[in-house]
Amino acid sequence: MNMRIVLHIWRQRNRTAQGQMVRYELPNVSEHMSFLEMLDVLNEELTRKGEDPVTFEHDCREGICGCCGFMINGVPHGPQRLTTVCQLHMRHFRDGDELWLEPFRAAAFPVVKDLMVDRSSLDRIIAAGGYVSVNTGSAVDGNALPIIKQCSDMAMDAASCIGCGACVASCPNASASLFTAAKISHLALLPQGQAERDRRAIRMVAQMLEEGFGYCTNAGECEAVCPKGITLDNIARMNRDFLKAAITYLEETAAAGGA
Amino acid sequence: MALNLDAKIPSGPIEQKWDNARFEMKLVNPANKRKYSVIVVGTGLAGGAAAASLGELGYRVKAFCFQDSPRRAHSIAAQGGINAAKNYQNDGDSVFRLFYDTVKGGDFRAREANVYRLAQVSVDIIDQCVAQGVPFAREYGGVLANRSFGGAQVSRTFYARGQTGQQLLLGAYQALERQIDVGTVEMFYRHEMLDVIVVDGRARGIVTRDMVTGAIDVHIADAVVLGTGGYGNVFYLSTNAKGSNATAIWRAYKKGAGFGNPCYTQIHPTCIPVSGDYQSKLTLMSESLRNDGRIWVPKKEGDTRKAGDIPEAERDYYLERMYPAFGNLCPRDIASRAAKRVCDEGRGVGPGGKGVYLDFAESIGRLGRDKIAERYGNLFEMYAKITGEDPYQDPMRIYPAVHYVMGGLWVDYNLQSTIPGLFVLGEANFSDHGANRLGASALMQGLADGYFIIPYTLGNYLAQVKPGGVDETHQECVAAKTEAEQQMKTLLSIKGKKTVDDIHKELGKVMWEYCGMGRNAQGLEKALGLIPQIREEFWKNVNVPGSGEELNQSLERAGRLADFLELGELMCRDALVREESCGGHFREEHQTEEGEAKRDDEKFCHAAVWEYQGADSAPARHVEPLNFEYVHLAQRSYK
Numbered sequence: 097m098n099m100r101i102v103l104h105i106w107r108q109r110n111r112t113a114q115g116q117m118v119r120y121e122l123p124n125v126s127e128h129m130s131f132l133e134m135l136d137v138l139n140e141e142l143t144r145k146g147e148d149p150v151t152f153e154h155d156c157r158e159g160i161c162g163c164c165g166f167m168i169n170g171v172p173h174g175p176q177r178l179t180t181v182c183q184l185h186m187r188h189f190r191d192g193d194e195l196w197l198e199p200f201r202a203a204a205f206p207v208v209k210d211l212m213v214d215r216s217s218l219d220r221i222i223a224a225g226g227y228v229s230v231n232t233g234s235a236v237d238g239n240a241l242p243i244i245k246q247c248s249d250m251a252m253d254a255a256s257c258i259g260c261g262a263c264v265a266s267c268p269n270a271s272a273s274l275f276t277a278a279k280i281s282h283l284a285l286l287p288q289g290q291a292e293r294d295r296r297a298i299r300m301v302a303q304m305l306e307e308g309f310g311y312c313t314n315a316g317e318c319e320a321v322c323p324k325g326i327t328l329d330n331i332a333r334m335n336r337d338f339l340k341a342a343i344t345y346l347e348e349t350a351a352a353g354g355a
Numbered sequence: 356m357a358l359n360l361d362a363k364i365p366s367g368p369i370e371q372k373w374d375n376a377r378f379e380m381k382l383v384n385p386a387n388k389r390k391y392s393v394i395v396v397g398t399g400l401a402g403g404a405a406a407a408s409l410g411e412l413g414y415r416v417k418a419f420c421f422q423d424s425p426r427r428a429h430s431i432a433a434q435g436g437i438n439a440a441k442n443y444q445n446d447g448d449s450v451f452r453l454f455y456d457t458v459k460g461g462d463f464r465a466r467e468a469n470v471y472r473l474a475q476v477s478v479d480i481i482d483q484c485v486a487q488g489v490p491f492a493r494e495y496g497g498v499l500a501n502r503s504f505g506g507a508q509v510s511r512t513f514y515a516r517g518q519t520g521q522q523l524l525l526g527a528y529q530a531l532e533r534q535i536d537v538g539t540v541e542m543f544y545r546h547e548m549l550d551v552i553v554v555d556g557r558a559r560g561i562v563t564r565d566m567v568t569g570a571i572d573v574h575i576a577d578a579v580v581l582g583t584g585g586y587g588n589v590f591y592l593s594t595n596a597k598g599s600n601a602t603a604i605w606r607a608y609k610k611g612a613g614f615g616n617p618c619y620t621q622i623h624p625t626c627i628p629v630s631g632d633y634q635s636k637l638t639l640m641s642e643s644l645r646n647d648g649r650i651w652v653p654k655k656e657g658d659t660r661k662a663g664d665i666p667e668a669e670r671d672y673y674l675e676r677m678y679p680a681f682g683n684l685c686p687r688d689i690a691s692r693a694a695k696r697v698c699d700e701g702r703g704v705g706p707g708g709k710g711v712y713l714d715f716a717e718s719i720g721r722l723g724r725d726k727i728a729e730r731y732g733n734l735f736e737m738y739a740k741i742t743g744e745d746p747y748q749d750p751m752r753i754y755p756a757v758h759y760v761m762g763g764l765w766v767d768y769n770l771q772s773t774i775p776g777l778f779v780l781g782e783a784n785f786s787d788h789g790a791n792r793l794g795a796s797a798l799m800q801g802l803a804d805g806y807f808i809i810p811y812t813l814g815n816y817l818a819q820v821k822p823g824g825v826d827e828t829h830q831e832c833v834a835a836k837t838e839a840e841q842q843m844k845t846l847l848s849i850k851g852k853k854t855v856d857d858i859h860k861e862l863g864k865v866m867w868e869y870c871g872m873g874r875n876a877q878g879l880e881k882a883l884g885l886i887p888q889i890r891e892e893f894w895k896n897v898n899v900p901g902s903g904e905e906l907n908q909s910l911e912r913a914g915r916l917a918d919f920l921e922l923g924e925l926m927c928r929d930a931l932v933r934e935e936s937c938g939g940h941f942r943e944e945h946q947t948e949e950g951e952a953k954r955d956d957e958k959f960c961h962a963a964v965w966e967y968q969g970a971d972s973a974p975a976r977h978v979e980p981l982n983f984e985y986v987h988l989a990q991r992s993y994k
């Protein structure tokens with residue numbers, strides 16, 4: 097079945113330019129298309145007409161790389177739960193639907209062009225401590241360290257985060273708490289992550305704030321829109337780790353003669 | 356000019372070669388390491404692992420990727436798992452067996468010494484990843500879980516649900532971010548490499564385009580490492596990420612790096628079939644599904660009944676019938692060709708008859724829905740999302756799709772290309788998989804190259820050269836930069852009638868038709884006539900909107916397509932000359948009576964290495980002979 101879809105898309109040439117919504121009409125959208133394939137069709141048409149195609153980020157189109165993501169009618173990745181926009185198919189829309197597409201908005205996500213934003217702030221949060229400091233070559237046998245299956249499974253749940261930034265875009269405070277907490281939890285749940293657990297929590301949370309992300313006020317929007325089902329308990333775990341570390345870790349480093 | 360194809364295979368028995376090589380290597384004194392700078396292009400498993408490990412050693416590293424973050428490299432999409440000869444299952448695995456399986460699976464077209472080393476270091480990879488916190492699947496006792504995968508008769512595959520590539524890449528990415536934090540690695544994201552700079556016969560830098568501002572810059576280093584992935588997107592439709600491209604290796608080829616076995620392509624048997632002409636990419640359904648799913652088509656031609664209405668007796672479980680020993684788990688190339696064959700016979704299912712069933716009814720009955728959901732839940736969801744059908748109810752429909760390329764830049768045992776100082780890792784090189792890659796072995800190779808091989812072999816190279824000595828004003832740098840700028844200008848000035856994708860789809864059709872699952876001389880010759888025409892059309896009639904001084908996705912795609920249009924031709928040439936069938940390269944003229952690939956070891960027991968001879972001359976074909984001392988040449992049999 098083919099449908100007529102009206103799109104209002106945020107067009108902005110670059111980071112500093114003024115942006116505006118522009119209306120496009122697509123008369124012939126197949127229900128089997130993915131949302132991004134619909135935009136491909138629009139872009140091909142714009143190109144043929146000599147207009148500038150719409151810029152949007154994408155790569156894997158399988159819901160795993162975390163490249164894609166913009167707002168559809170105010171919701172990151174659109175209406176289908178647990179689904180990135182590259183995996184969203186047009187069969188979930190109706191003939192005549194009118195949709196508003198906008199980039200993820202947050203102070204820490206400046207617009208690059210149209211629907212594309214700069215999320216390098218998320219990388220810098222990871223760089224602040226989202227790892228286990230183990231150089232290549234220094235590992236013991238993989239089975240030397242048995243890990244309770246349940247812990248490992250929970251760590252995997254947290255580690256499934258694709259870093260798309262939907263949590264930030266949905267949050268009234270533009271907080272990156274769910275993202276940061278997912279990495280803190282992934283490593284805090286595993287024995288390998290214990291040695292640096294305090295330092296990690298302190299440094300990652302500090303970096304998050306430094307990047308201009310807001311505080312978490314438990315609005316819970318992030319969990320509702322997360323395409324990978326990352327849950328709020330991770331934020332609770334991060335807060336506990338942060339509080340505990342704020343007391344013990346600072347004391348330890350002070351005793352050792354520095355921070 | 357002849358290429359230097361000395362593979363530099365170390366002396367000694369195969370088990371000792373890598374040890375011997377490491378002992379003989381020259382070392383860079385720890386205090387001197389920071390005097391050396393290294394460029395790593397690509398932050399997938401291969402490049403990411405390399406950049407992180409080289410940073411840890413103390414080299415000054417500049418890393419590049421075209422995505423907005425190193426974490427998004429195409430490796431992230433790998434689903435099924437990673438092999439390692441741990442023998443944790445006590446089921447008869449060993450380094451030798453993994454080596455043997457890989458050589459045999461590759462249809463005797465890989466270099467034994469490299470494959471053996473790959474099997475050796477496979478065990479270290481798992482240890483390293485576990486130490487990083489990669490949440491591999493575990494048993495209730497807390498030990499690591501394994502599964503058997505892609506035709507292996509032992510359980511040696513480690514996995515993290517259906518997201519193994521994601522978790523391994525995040526491990527490498529986190530290690531990389533740690534080095535960025537301490538300042539050994541400088542990361543350039545949204546940067547596309549457009550050329551290598553060769554000075555006095557050595558790779559000394561690259562030309563890049565900042566994809567946000569359009570600025571074209573030169574970066575200098577003492578060595579260049581490419582981990583830029585595979586070129587399956589030459590077919591337009593493939594399971595690769597949309598941005599995967601050949602530009603880095605192709606431009607290196609044009610600067611003198613030999614290209615090994617360009618025609619070796621892997622077609623994966625289990626992908627979701629095409630649904631319409633707007634199709635932008637194909638989605639893989641992990642082959643681990645073949646452990647519990649049964650593949651069939653109706654016995655009758657043109658049977659349009661629903662799957663559930665076709666009685667058992669009227670179904671043809673053709674893999675189980677043709678290959679009783681391996682059944683649904685036979686290697687990828689064999690499973691793909693069998694699917695094509697039954698569809699060509701008119702027994703395919705779904706729109707256009709281009710599909711076969713992958714049916715879980717029996718295993719759901721035996722193991723229960725929950726068990727199947729635990730094993731494959733995310734894959735079933737993905738299938739349901741894309742097709743709107745419920746695979747717990749009705750069988751999946753699958754069809755083969757281009758998935759991986761075994762071909763790539765030729766490298767010696769040290770992973771160095773024919774340009775000194777230019778090293779190539781991961782899918783971008785031609786090395787370890789011969790004419791066919793086994794499932795779960797690409798992740799293994801990428802990480803082996805990045806974590807455990809390049810840190811040694813690159814050190815050996817650097818120890819023999821002086822750091823520095825070239826800057827941006829060198830004439831080779833200026834020339835390479837000017838050429839890249841000129842190409843951008845030309846692409847933007849054509850303003851023709853066709854879009855980049857129009858032309859890419861045309862190329863893709865020709866490649867799939869004539870250089871895909873089945874190839875023959877007539878078709879390949881036809882393709883060799885058509886591709887130059889498409890290329891000419893591109894340079895006359897493509898429309899790249901916008902300018903070069905801004906983010907311009909059409910321009911990015913046009914640059915990549917320009918390279919695919921040349922690479923496609925080389926693939927067809929290579930396929931035409933290789934008058935035999937081996938692994939993923941199936942020449943219809945060369946098959947056994949049962950329709951299996953027939954090698955010609957007398958004439959083709961070698962790697963073909965192509966040398967660029969300029970735009971107006973045909974490339975030259977050289978060979979690296981392959982010797983099999985440990986695994987004896989034999990016809991593969993999976994019956």
Ligand SMILES: Cc1cc2nc3c(=O)[nH]c(=O)nc-3n(C[C@H](O)[C@H](O)[C@H](O)COP(=O)(O)OP(=O)(O)OC[C@H]3O[C@@H](n4cnc5c(N)ncnc54)[C@H](O)[C@@H]3O)c2cc1C
Pocket residue numbers: 396397398399400401402403419420421422425427428429430431432433434435436437519520546547548549582583584585594595596599600602603639758759780781782783794795796797798799801
């Ligand atoms: C859907 C799918 C599932 C798979 N599943 C498995 C599996 O289960 N097991 C397995 O072993 N293998 C699997 N594979 C194969 C495997 O994922 C790949 O072969 C492997 O990940 C390639 O890794 P790489 O590091 O070589 O390259 P990639 O991960 O492709 O990384 C390439 C890097 O190079 C950069 N780059 C490329 N060109 C340029 C340029 N011109 N300038 C700057 N940067 C550039 C990119 O930004 C990226 O960082 C799968 C492949 C696919 C498509």
Ligand code: FES
Pocket residue numbers: 153154155156157158159160161162163164165180181182183
């Ligand atoms: S494009 Fe990769 S997650 Fe959507």
